[in-house]
Amino acid sequence: MSYLVGIDVGGTTSTVAIGNENCEILYVSDQFDTNSAAGPGPLIHAVVEAILKGLESLGGTGDEIAAVCIATPGPATLDGVLLKTPNLKAEYWDRFNIRLALENGLDGRGYHLDVQYIGDGQAAALGEYSVRSGKLTYSAMAAGTDIDPDLQSLFKVIVGTGLGGGEVRDGRVVRGREGRAGHAGHLLLPADAFRYEHDRELKVGNAFSTVESAVSLTALAHQLGYRLELEEWRDHPLNSQPGTVRDKAKRLRELAAAGDTLAQQLFDDQARALGIALLDINYLGDYDMIVIGGGVCDLAPEVRSRYLRLAEESYREHALDGFRNLEHFVFSACGDAAPVIGALANAYHSLEVAE
Structure with a gap:
């Protein structure tokens, strides 16, 4: 079994989502404290632990991760370097490469992965699109939401x-x-x-x-x-x-x-x-x-x-x-989960590009 992981880091709380190779969203974590005032180290540790906890609940391990993507509030560069991001203290976070930090955090646990990055607004739009177009299956989407495979924009x-x-x-x-x-x-x-x-x-x-x-x-x-x-x-x-x-x-x-x-x-x-x-x-x-x-x-x-x-x-x-x-x-249709679903969708996209 291969798993894909999306992470949404907010100014106050963060969330992890996990999907399988069949484009099914299997797991969305409870929100956990970003604790941004403590700096990047504790957050990266918390994110890695949340990923591994989610995998464990599904019967999986970090060795089965195929792709990872992290989303944060903007502005940031394409590569995930944060630029005086609102709600993240500039002293710790300005010019910080959160994508690379997560890559290093996973590497420190023995999981050698190329982490992707996307802004949280972009991720929210992509999450919404992915669920409404049927590209990802999300059982918790809002009741009455119509799936439209022809949706393009x-x-x-x-x-x-x-x-x-x-x-x-x-x-x-x-x-x-x-x-x-x-x-x-x-x-x-x-x-x-x-x-x-x-x-x-x-x-x-x-x-x-x-x-x-x-x-x-x-x-x-x-x-x-x-x-x-x-x-x-x-x-x-x-x-x-x-x-x-x-x-x-x-x-x-x-x-x-x-x-x-x-x-x-x-x-x-x-x-x-x-x-x-x-x-x-x-x-x-x-x-x-x-x-x-x-x-x-x-x-x-x-x-x-x-x-x-x-x-x-x-x-x-x-x-x-x-x-x-x-x-x-x-x-x-996705509520607060839209950005983390979008980060997960971008992880799927990174596999498509790699292929």
């Missing part, structure tokens, strides 16, 4: 602490000349995508009025803090609760599910801004499918449906006639 955005993205075209993930493709969060939005002037004043990277400054947890915290100071919301329950504005922003999903007007307004604004961003993206790509992933997938069903409807309405309101025929946006 998609763009996926991941709404989380920030906003990432990735593209698949002609069945292949797009990485770009230097591995930087997919940074949708840094596209610029028009002024009317924001309710208040204050909302446009969140600087992300080197720019204001970006997609990420409207569509992310960071954006929600920025906007919530301002709204709670307005006369309209002075009596809102969040004003009397302890914690930072960011802590309060993390409660917005449950408040929206309970019908809270302020929480619903914030998610409505986010959905409309995202619709404009997805139109910009589709103007360039003309995709078969546009997928929304990340934390918004976990909104309560009614809030989720409203979010999707408003994003689609905003897209069509601003679109040229020839682009209004996009059927609809879809939420991720």
